[in-house]
Each structure stands twice: as structure tokens, then as C-alpha cells.
Amino acid sequence: YEGPRGGAENIARTLEDAGIDGILAIGGEGTLAAANRLWKDGINVLGVPKTIDNDLRATDYSFGFDTAVNIATDAMDRLRTTGDSHQRCMVAEVMGRHVGWIALHAGIAAGAHVICIPEVPMSIDEICQQVTSAHDRGRAPLVVVSEGFTITGMDEAHSHKGLDAFNRPRLGGIGELIAPEIERITGIETRATVLGHIQRGGSPSAFDRVLATRLGLHAADALVDGAWGQMVAMRGTDIVRVSFEEALGELNTVPLYRYEEAAALFG
Structure with missing residues (x-):
């Protein structure tokens, strides 16, 4: 956003000149926060979760x-x-x-x-x-x-x-x-x-290859539907769409009971 070539207006103009209808933002917390800012400024953006930290609460797993x-x-x-x-x-x-x-x-x-x-x-x-x-x-x-x-x-x-x-x-x-x-x-x-x-x-694991493929297919459907301002996510075994606000609401922290399970094996 900084500098003479930054800002929503310049980004929108560049996308239009290139014949691009929207942006598919693939990444974690920082990437999706930037995507949300673009969306609020009128840029067509869709999100796909990709972070090895697995810290996005709106999806059960992110590939990586x-x-x-x-x-x-x-x-x-x-x-x-x-x-x-x-x-x-x-x-x-x-x-x-x-x-x-x-x-x-x-x-x-x-x-x-x-x-x-x-x-x-x-x-x-x-x-x-x-x-x-x-x-x-x-x-x-x-x-x-x-x-x-x-x-x-x-x-x-x-x-x-x-x-x-x-x-x-x-x-x-x-x-x-x-x-x-x-x-x-x-x-x-x-x-x-x-x-x-x-x-x-x-090389990605088999699980990540399958997850990334499924998220990509559903992201393509969302692009066709014009479902901007949303992120595709894994819930259980289903792929769903959630808003950027939900995706960025809270971090997916480790619940205490999950840590206590591991701690029973310590020492």
C-alpha cells in the first residue's frame, strides 16, 4: 500500500489493465490479513489457507x-x-x-x-x-x-x-x-x-497433496461464483467457505486438554 504505485486504486487499475477479475491469496495469517484489507478496499479477493503453523481457527487443517x-x-x-x-x-x-x-x-x-x-x-x-x-x-x-x-x-x-x-x-x-x-x-x-x-x-505429504487439490477445486468454484471476501476451509471432511472476518477472528491455539494428553507421556 505504500509508495506512489501502491494503494487500492492503483492495484485495481493494474488488475483491470491485465484483464484479471480477482486475486486468489494463498497463505497464512499475514497473507489473509492483507487480502482482507484489499477486499475491504473494493478488490476482488478469495483466500486459500496455507500455513505450516496450522494457526487459522476457521479451518481444521491448512496444507503444509x-x-x-x-x-x-x-x-x-x-x-x-x-x-x-x-x-x-x-x-x-x-x-x-x-x-x-x-x-x-x-x-x-x-x-x-x-x-x-x-x-x-x-x-x-x-x-x-x-x-x-x-x-x-x-x-x-x-x-x-x-x-x-x-x-x-x-x-x-x-x-x-x-x-x-x-x-x-x-x-x-x-x-x-x-x-x-x-x-x-x-x-x-x-x-x-x-x-x-x-x-x-x-516433497509434500500425501495428506497435503490431497488437501491442496481439494481446496484448489473448491477455490476455483468460488471464483466462478464470485464468492469474493471468503476463504475456502476444511471442516471435518468437508470443504466450506468462510468469511475473511471469521478466518482471521482468532488463532487456532492448542487446547489445554490436547497438551495434557501429551504431558501424560513426559519424562
């Missing part, structure tokens, strides 16, 4: 999430074997700015001994108790942490990388902050690995 979980799980399986060979505690940091779905699902799948997510702050002592419990039983502890996780007492998520394209702090590094504290308190040699952008690439 399942693939990211599979990639993270595979990486954690590898970390567990190297941890076993040296009896180290391994800390795996995964993506998840506001929500901990990747950490929760990949952590459960990989048999993590502690899972740290943004929705549930924990103290270093609580983490170390679970690490020590696993180590005392002859296990090499695996700690999975979302990038947006905060240690009890922290005012905000750890960030030291500036701002992203939407002027949000670039998160990352909380795993490397936790690892030396675990080693200091428990005496267990601890290593941190930040999976980073490896979670965002590679």
Missing part, C-alpha cells in the same frame, strides 16, 4: 502442516539416535510463532520427553525435572520446543533477528537458550538443533 510435522518427526528420530549413542539430551526447536501444533504432533510422534509450546509457559526447573526423569531411566532425553515458547517469567518470545515482512519479530533461538541451562542444572550434556526452514520445503 502435515508435511512440516513429517519432516520434523524424521529429524527428531535422527536426533534421538545420536542422543542415544552419546547419552546426550537433545533439544529440537521447531516453527510455531503463536501456536504449538508442530511441536505437539511431531513431539508425540517422536516420543519426546518434554514438549514446550507457546500456549503453556514452563520454568527451566520443570523442564529439567522431566529431562532428569528420562535420563535416570536410561533414556537420552528429547526436548521439543516451539520457536514462540516462553520460559516462565519471560515477557515475550525470544527474538534476535529483526523484523519480518509484516513487521513482526523474527523468532528463533529459544532452543539454544534452553540447552545450556539444562546442562548447567542437570549435568547432562545437552545439544540444541534449530530445524528452521527445512520444515518449509521438500
